Amino acid sequence: MNKITIFVRMLTTFTEENYIKAIFKLEELNHKAAISTNDIAVSLAMKPASVTDMIKRLSDKKIITYKKYHGVLLTKKGKEIALDIIRKHRLWEVFLVKKLNFKWDEVHDIAEQLEHINSKELVNKLDDFLGNPKFDPHGDAIPDKDGKMRYQQSFSLSTVTNKQKVIFSGVLNHETKFLQYLTTLELNLGSVIEIESFNDYDHSYKVKINKKNQEFISEQVASSILVYSANGKS
Amino acid sequence: MNKITIFVRMLTTFTEENYIKAIFKLEELNHKAAISTNDIAVSLAMKPASVTDMIKRLSDKKIITYKKYHGVLLTKKGKEIALDIIRKHRLWEVFLVKKLNFKWDEVHDIAEQLEHINSKELVNKLDDFLGNPKFDPHGDAIPDKDGKMRYQQSFSLSTVTNKQKVIFSGVLNHETKFLQYLTTLELNLGSVIEIESFNDYDHSYKVKINKKNQEFISEQVASSILVYSANGKS
């Protein structure tokens, strides 16, 4: 009797996917430049030696290009995998907030697990169930099936120094504490921030939020708040 | 400077959970008797030597009791873990079928992944979101937060030999092919099966399903169909 072996190649392990996502995020910050072993190690709380090991494996699988001592970059295939993971992460976050009533500061760790669930049909049906959202609860764009993301026409609040109305559209810091702080300011995606004065000395703001409450926003906080102009054509 | 080490003990790995679930299911069939290494190996498509290794580890963790050469049994702790995994599996199946419109024969593999997602709040919120269902799409009872399951007052169709009406309430075989076959018979949970005749020779049935279509059901199929009496008090 013949023995038939079927090779079901698990494209990427849970661990590999975490590396791929980390590299993708570093590339987003690091515009064009190759990503160093150390940066990856820091971002994943891992030792550089372990990272070297893993990037060799990812390089063998054609997920990154790697030149010894000169860092790595994702290949086309690597970027596709990264965008797929990010798509899943952000769709699950929408599910958790919109359907299960989690708060926006509670969903990251759970989505971090859910993003590794492997099923094309599941992701696409989830996407439809949620009404094909374009942004997640933190204002981050959700890639579509083909990895395309809607371009966000937004900028950091800290770049605005004149009196004007802006719309809160996202954050650059996803830490629980920061998100909770914004919640105490009654800042939600879409909230109107009216800049009443800008303090030239410490770069802080006096603002009115949602036409109601007057608040103080420090430069540190402003730098992590993304907004777009309230008059302009979005 | 003092170094503080926090022990975040991952209670059970993905792999351990699969063993625990397999042992639980074997115990359900095997009423009381200890589960053999070989049975576990067969059920997980693993070699007995690997199973021996793992049951030593599970025994060290007080998840099973193990006596060399005499099989294993889940401890209280082990049963709790198993029921928690089964709760998650069945709730996710309800989600997939009721909310995402998957068919009942398509959900097993996806739920097999989702059952390992670790978050008490997630499971409980999902449970509420689904309206605290008591049965999954295959008629299996869903354990509640405390591991309690509603007792199903059902029996195999193959134990019925007289003309009577019964209600289809579950399956003993969860294979895709079998579920798809039932679908072609237009058999859904709650369907009325009216036994018109029982063939004493091959133990097959002539039945009317949902008062509409007349069908033939073999002994083999009947043995995997669970029903309850249509007259009796549920």
Next chain:
DNA sequence: ACAAATTTTTAGATTAGTCTAAATAAATAG
């Protein structure tokens, strides 16, 4: 009740993913 068959365990090996310590390459600062 004992020999043969079956089941289970042990021993030793492998792979993925991690670590520490040592070696090597690259970057930097006089």
Next chain:
DNA sequence: CTATTTATTTAGACTAATCTAAAAATTTGT
């Protein structure tokens, strides 16, 4: 431009989870 510092890689070791082959224990059939 060379010495020092920093970053990276290599070497060797460990754990979890698996395997095969061999040894040991249990069960079974007459």
